Amino acid sequence: LSPSFIKDVEILYNSRVGREIILSDLRVQQGQAMNDDDFGNSLNDAFQEYVKGHFYNSKGNESNVVIHGVDDDDDDDDVGGETYNVLMSTERIQLHQYHAGSWFAKYTIHRPTKDSKKVTMDGKVQLHAHTFENGNVQLKSNITLPSCTCTTSSSSTSQGALIEGIMAQIHQWDDQFVLQPLEGVYHDMSSEILKKLRRVMPVTRTKFDWNLEGHRFVKAVSLDVQGGK
Numbered sequence: 001l002s003p004s005f006i007k008d009v010e011i012l013y014n015s016r017v018g019r020e021i022i023l024s025d026l027r028v029q030q031g032q033a034m035n036d037d038d039f040g041n042s043l044n045d046a047f048q049e050y051v052k053g054h055f056y057n058s059k060g061n062e063s064n065v066v067i068h069g070v071d072d073d074d075d076d077d078d079v080g081g082e083t084y085n086v087l088m089s090t091e092r093i094q095l096h097q098y099h100a101g102s103w104f105a106k107y108t109i110h111r112p113t114k115d116s117k118k119v120t121m122d123g124k125v126q127l128h129a130h131t132f133e134n135g136n137v138q139l140k141s142n143i144t145l146p147s148c149t150c151t152t153s154s155s156s157t158s159q160g161a162l163i164e165g166i167m168a169q170i171h172q173w174d175d176q177f178v179l180q181p182l183e184g185v186y187h188d189m190s191s192e193i194l195k196k197l198r199r200v201m202p203v204t205r206t207k208f209d210w211n212l213e214g215h216r217f218v219k220a221v222s223l224d225v226q227g228g229k
Contacts, residue, residue, distance in 0.1 A: 017128065018089035018104030022064045039111070039159055040069045040084065046163050047086060050170065055090040055103070063090035081116070084109040086123075098133035102126075107145075109166060117162060118151040121169060125178055141182075145173045 014020040047065045055063040068085040086109065091102035107123035123145040130138045150165040 017091075017102055018087065018126070019091065019102075021066050021087045021089035021104075022062045022091065024064060024066055037069060037082075039082070039114070039163075040067065042159060042163050043067065043084060043086075043109070043166070046167050047088065050167055051088065051090065054174075060092045060094050061090060062092075063088075065089075081110065081112045082114060083111075099129070099131040101129040107170065117153075118149055119162065119166060120147060120149050121166065122147040123173065125174075127178070127182075139185075143177050145177055 011020075014023065044065070044067050047067065051063045051065055055061055065086065065088045068087070070083050070085070071081075086105075086107040088105045088107070089103070091100070093100040104126040105123060106125075107121060110120045112118070125141075125143040125145065127139070127141040127143070129140075148169060150162065150169055152161040152165060
């Protein structure tokens with residue numbers, strides 16, 4: 001394989017799984033200078049804190065956020081709205097422990113006007129987990145997040161309240177549409193999913209014992225006995 005081909009494959013892979021976000025040195029990309037966009041700067045700071053609080057707490061994590069801000073019109077006035085495309089990616093690769101995983105999220109945040117006290121949001125989350133100890137099992141999930149509107153009270157004059165509402169919605173999405181369904185999958189994995197991968201009665205006509213802890217215990221004892229010889 002030629003070096004150019006390998007490089008093209010790496011670029012395509014990084015783009016599809018969000019790794020290009022992790023490799024990027026940029027945090028915010030906009031058509032105009034970020035110094036002129038207080039809301040965009042504050043939004044970027046909030047997402048950076050969110051990533052640090054949720055994805056930097058385990059060894060081997062790499063995470064990053066890039067925000068693309070686009071004016072909805074080409075005028076220089078402050079009337080036109082703004083759309084922010086937030087790309088958030090994190091991955092954890094532990095080859096010595098035979099597992100790896102990634103989380104790639106895309107959020108679209110639209111503000112109708114530059115002084116608006118509400119935004120509309122939607123997004124997608126792409127998950128990929130891979131374990132290959134004594135086997136090869138992968139989990140892939142693509143989740144579409146429902147569109148919603150975040151608002152602040154009419155008496156609020158600070159954009160910080162609006163950004164807090166945005167981050168609260170991100171947290172709710174993560175919990176309700178990503179983490180809770182995954183917990184359900186893991187809880188039912190041994191009794192539902194893994195059983196469907198194998199026949200109930202193997203060719204020996206002996207019913208398979210799905211007691212995972214029992215199998216681990218037998219394996220550990222066997223290794224101790226072999227080591228004592």
